[in-house]
Amino acid sequence: MKKLFLNICLFFCAAAAAWAQGAAVEPGSWKAYDLIKKADALKAQRSSETYEQAMANYAEAEIIIKDDITKNETEGKFNKLALLYFQNSQLQFKLLQDELNKAQQGIPFDTLMFCQRVDNVIECYNKSQENNVKPNAKGKVKENKNLSNLNEMGLRGVLTLYYNCGVFMDGMGNKQASVDYFQKFVDLPRSTSIFTKEDADSIYAKQEKIYSLARYNLALQNYALKNWDKAIENAKEALKDTIDVQNLYIVLRDCYGEKKDSVMWAQTLVEAAERTGNTNFYSQLVQYYMETKKTEEANQLIEKMVQEQPGKVSTWYIKGYIELDVKKDYAAARESFAKALEINPDAKEVLRPMAMSYVNDILNQIYDKKFKYIGTNRQITARGRGAEVEKAYAKEKAIYDKELATVKSYYEKALPYLERLRELTPDKPSLWAADLQLVYSNLGMTEKAKEMDEVLYQYNQTLQGK
Numbered sequence: 001m002k003k004l005f006l007n008i009c010l011f012f013c014a015a016a017a018a019w020a021q022g023a024a025v026e027p028g029s030w031k032a033y034d035l036i037k038k039a040d041a042l043k044a045q046r047s048s049e050t051y052e053q054a055m056a057n058y059a060e061a062e063i064i065i066k067d068d069i070t071k072n073e074t075e076g077k078f079n080k081l082a083l084l085y086f087q088n089s090q091l092q093f094k095l096l097q098d099e100l101n102k103a104q105q106g107i108p109f110d111t112l113m114f115c116q117r118v119d120n121v122i123e124c125y126n127k128s129q130e131n132n133v134k135p136n137a138k139g140k141v142k143e144n145k146n147l148s149n150l151n152e153m154g155l156r157g158v159l160t161l162y163y164n165c166g167v168f169m170d171g172m173g174n175k176q177a178s179v180d181y182f183q184k185f186v187d188l189p190r191s192t193s194i195f196t197k198e199d200a201d202s203i204y205a206k207q208e209k210i211y212s213l214a215r216y217n218l219a220l221q222n223y224a225l226k227n228w229d230k231a232i233e234n235a236k237e238a239l240k241d242t243i244d245v246q247n248l249y250i251v252l253r254d255c256y257g258e259k260k261d262s263v264m265w266a267q268t269l270v271e272a273a274e275r276t277g278n279t280n281f282y283s284q285l286v287q288y289y290m291e292t293k294k295t296e297e298a299n300q301l302i303e304k305m306v307q308e309q310p311g312k313v314s315t316w317y318i319k320g321y322i323e324l325d326v327k328k329d330y331a332a333a334r335e336s337f338a339k340a341l342e343i344n345p346d347a348k349e350v351l352r353p354m355a356m357s358y359v360n361d362i363l364n365q366i367y368d369k370k371f372k373y374i375g376t377n378r379q380i381t382a383r384g385r386g387a388e389v390e391k392a393y394a395k396e397k398a399i400y401d402k403e404l405a406t407v408k409s410y411y412e413k414a415l416p417y418l419e420r421l422r423e424l425t426p427d428k429p430s431l432w433a434a435d436l437q438l439v440y441s442n443l444g445m446t447e448k449a450k451e452m453d454e455v456l457y458q459y460n461q462t463l464q465g466k
Contacts, residue, residue: 025147028084029068035061036091058095065091079142082132086147089124089154092117103164111172115165115181118158122188125155129194148194155194159203162188163214170221179221179230182214212241219251228255246276253284262294266301274314279349282318289326298322313347316340324353330361348424352431355417359438362410373400374407411442429459 027033039057042050065088072080096117102109129151133143162185170178189200204211215238222231232255235248249272256265266285273281289298302322305315320336323329337354340347366375373380380396418439422432437452 025083025086025144025150028080028087029061029065032061032064032068032087032091035064036094040094058091062088062091062095076137078131078134078136079144082128082144082147085124085128085131086150086154089121089128089151092120092124093154093158096121103168111168114168115177118161118165121158122155122162125151125158125194126192129192133193151194152199155192156203159188160185160207160210163210166214166217170217175221175225179218179225179227182218182221186211186214186218209241209243212238212243216241216243216248219248223251223255226258228258231255246272246278249276249281253281262297266297270301270305270314270318273318274312277349282314282321282349285318286321286325289322295326298326311343313340313343313350316343317347317350317353320350320357321353324357324360328360328364330357330364333357346420346424348421348431351417351421351424352435355414355421355435355439358410358414359435362407366407371403371407374403408443411439415439415443429455433459 035057039054039061042054042057065084069081069084069088072084096114099109099114099117103114129148132147132151133141135141162181166178166180166182166185169175169181189195189203190197195203215234219231219235219238222228222234231251235251235255239245239248239252249268252268253265253272256262256268266288269281269285273279289295302319305312305318309315316336316339320333320340323336324333327333334354334357337350337357340350341354344350365371369375372378380393380400415436418432418436422436425431433452433455437449437456440446440449440452
């Protein structure tokens with residue numbers, strides 16, 4: 001599997017729109033309001049001295065608001081709490097703003113402070129709304145509609161900041177914190193009471209790519225942390241999109257491997273090959289069955305595929321591949337590949353194994369000494385005198401010629417599949433040149449075999465950068 005990576009794209013917010021309208025509701029604390037207003041004026045002067053004083057005023061206002069929140073929570077004054085939390089959300093965003101500006105400009109900033117302030121802003125919006133719609137002692141809800149609108153507007157403005165926190169934490173090497181923030185980003189639209197289900201669905205739909213990318217990052221990060229189930233869950237969600245599909249399937253494959261779930265491991269390889277077109281996934285599956293000798297498990301997979309997807313090239317391709325390389329049943333493999341080619345005569349992944357079902361078949365017959373002369377060191381000899389010798393020699397020569405014709409017939413049947421593969425993939429000689437060289441040589445097509453030698457030479461020179 002290739003090295004894990006995060007596709008880092010920064011999505012910054014437009015939360016200023018929310019606190020710019022903060023005057024539409026009364027402050028939770030007028031004392032804090034005055035301090036914040038003075039701090040804003042001092043900060044606007046853009047000097048180091050006034051900036052420090054502004055920060056001191058913000059800090060004092062933060063303490064006042066927190067004390068008032070504690071007092072009103074004790075007294076159960078929910079409407080007052082809703083205003084205080086909203087006021088604090090605006091203050092927390094002001095305190096976040098400097099770090100946010102630095103991050104946007106690529107200037108070093110305090111990552112931990114940035115993430116803590118983001119947590120504070122979002123928590124305050126949520127707490128404000130929770131208290132805004134909480135029933136009082138008489139069971140009545142006195143919702144401030146304007147405040148609800150401001151909470152919704154404010155939260156929409158900062159939705160993507162959790163994504164940024166995930167990226168920043170990964171940059172610090174804290175993968176668990178990165179996972180936590182990406183998960184918060186993914187969950188937020190549905191976990192908050194500020195949005196209705198319809199609102200949340202709309203947010204996910206409009207920003208589908210960002211949420212898919214977050215799922216992708218969660219899959220990779222959870223994999224790195226060996227959280228196999230979480231990695232699987234997020235990889236499956238991310239696969240609904242098209243972001244680096246091949247690497248996501250590698251994550252899924254390896255997670256199922258770690259969980260020793262051979263059934264899902266095999267199904268993942270089949271699905272990966274179908275979706276990506278990368279037949280290496282099939283090869284890995286066949287190699288697994290070859291090494292483990294789990295022919296019964298292979299049979300179960302084949303039967304399931306034939307029953308559920310008989311009209312797919314991949315069904316007959318993988319069936320044929322297992323018959324070819326695992327069972328060594330060349331006739332059955334040819335039947336399966338033939339069915340795949342009936343569905344798509346130009347299925348590139350099928351053409352070579354179909355050809356090799358003939359080549360491997362005859363080579364195995366030769367290695368198993370099925371022939372009297374072909375593949376042995378035996379010479380044609382005849383004993384007797386005069387005409388008897390000629391007759392005996394002719395008889396043995398006829399046996400040899402028949403064997404040779406049989407061997408050639410297998411190469412002749414393999415040839416058109418390899419030549420068609422060459423036509424379909426002229427820029428990929430690694431798929432056909434070596435096999436064609438073998439077939440041409442065995443058919444006595446010397447010039448064609450030499451041509452393949454040159455093709456292979458040029459290809460190897462290209463690989464070596466010459």
